[in-house]
Amino acid sequence: MPICCRSDVNLPDQDDSRKYTRDFMETKKILLLGTGESGKTTIIKQMKILHINGFSDDDRREKIPNIKQNIHESIFDIVNNMDKIQPPVRPKTAEAEKSIEYILNLGSNTPSDFTEEYFNQVKIAWNDEGVQQSFERSNEYQLIDSAGHFLNRIDEVQKPDYIPDNQDILFCRIETRSISKIEFEVPLSKFQGGQARFWMYDVGGQRGHRKRWIQVFDGIQAILFLISASDFDQRLREDPTKNRLQEAFDLFNDIHRSKFVREAGLIVFLNKQDLLEKKILTQHRKVEQYFPEYANYVPDKKENWDGSNEYDRARLFMKHKVMSIASSPIKIENVGFVPGYNINQELPPRDVYVHFTIATDTNNIRKVFETVREIILKEITTVAFY
Ligand SMILES: Nc1nc2c(ncn2[C@@H]2O[C@H](COP(=O)(O)OP(=O)(O)OP(=O)(O)O)[C@@H](O)[C@H]2O)c(=O)[nH]1
Numbered sequence: 001m002p003i004c005c006r007s008d009v010n011l012p013d014q015d016d017s018r019k020y021t022r023d024f025m026e027t028k029k030i031l032l033l034g035t036g037e038s039g040k041t042t043i044i045k046q047m048k049i050l051h052i053n054g055f056s057d058d059d060r061r062e063k064i065p066n067i068k069q070n071i072h073e074s075i076f077d078i079v080n081n082m083d084k085i086q087p088p089v090r091p092k093t094a095e096a097e098k099s100i101e102y103i104l105n106l107g108s109n110t111p112s113d114f115t116e117e118y119f120n121q122v123k124i125a126w127n128d129e130g131v132q133q134s135f136e137r138s139n140e141y142q143l144i145d146s147a148g149h150f151l152n153r154i155d156e157v158q159k160p161d162y163i164p165d166n167q168d169i170l171f172c173r174i175e176t177r178s179i180s181k182i183e184f185e186v187p188l189s190k191f192q193g194g195q196a197r198f199w200m201y202d203v204g205g206q207r208g209h210r211k212r213w214i215q216v217f218d219g220i221q222a223i224l225f226l227i228s229a230s231d232f233d234q235r236l237r238e239d240p241t242k243n244r245l246q247e248a249f250d251l252f253n254d255i256h257r258s259k260f261v262r263e264a265g266l267i268v269f270l271n272k273q274d275l276l277e278k279k280i281l282t283q284h285r286k287v288e289q290y291f292p293e294y295a296n297y298v299p300d301k302k303e304n305w306d307g308s309n310e311y312d313r314a315r316l317f318m319k320h321k322v323m324s325i326a327s328s329p330i331k332i333e334n335v336g337f338v339p340g341y342n343i344n345q346e347l348p349p350r351d352v353y354v355h356f357t358i359a360t361d362t363n364n365i366r367k368v369f370e371t372v373r374e375i376i377l378k379e380i381t382t383v384a385f386y
């Protein structure tokens, strides 16, 4: 589809169209892709913090209703699932039982009024041991990743003069439903002068939103594909019969093979490393329970695995899965269009760069993006031109 026909990206006025075409040719265009809740919008927020003007007090205040919505959705889902997980968990005190009843009676919709009474009831429930057990087992149902962050910060959020800090902004979860774009400039390299302009596109990652991605495939230099590495023990929100991490690998396979983005460089962020580490080292979750082939996986020598750190083995396994998808051959059929002949051409393997990331950690993303920027500016022209 021609780029000028995109309907839901903020397009310039007619008068600006020539400048727009020129800009479009000169700017490095990066597309953020990945399944729902993988961290794409969080990366966009980091670019705003690192390379644009950050968030003003007004921007921050605007997010307060969403943060309160995150709190209610979180506590509601945690207490609502206590008797549904197997084996179920029970509140440990009669007081917590009453608070849970209060929350359940409000229903899943966000309350119109966040009263002192409301926050008190939520705090009583959140401090209950049984509720904490349900929270620890949230991989057995659907819970947003911001739950722990905001439920631990209720005292702060509750204050009349509360203004969200950068961490609150980065954790606040709002599902992306339409396509948007940010523009920023960064130095060409650490050593040279000059600026490079980037356009970064954000899209919705849930299944229902993916059919719109093709609208922004045109002229993309690089795809940043986000995979939530901590998803290995979770089920997909849109289809609870499917493993979330498997969905991410399948989607990555589709993108890798897509003829629409064959010339774009592929950079993969194995994201949510903080949550993956916690699941493996603190909660002792077993990857092989969800990916049986993990049981026999030994990292390649070049990865320098120390032979004992299970979290390192898990993240290297995920990198290995990505690399094996990326190195599997792509066949194009009927190239040449010679009548009577069916010529099959196999494309050479494509370069894929993998990074372990924590999208909510500004320092981590600053460092990773420095590398990504170098790749896009220097190497992208040599990548994936068949
Ligand atoms: N702990 C932790 N949380 C993260 C990380 N990356 C993202 N999150 C949180 O995960 C949730 C989902 O992140 P989003 O950036 O909204 O995900 P998305 O890919 O834009 O999701 P869609 O818009 O549905 O496609 C948010 O609450 C983020 O704060 C991470 O590395 N660590």
Ligand SMILES: [Mg+2]
Residues within 6 Å of the ligand: 040, 041, 042, 174, 175, 176, 202, 203, 204, 205
């Ligand atoms: Mg999003």
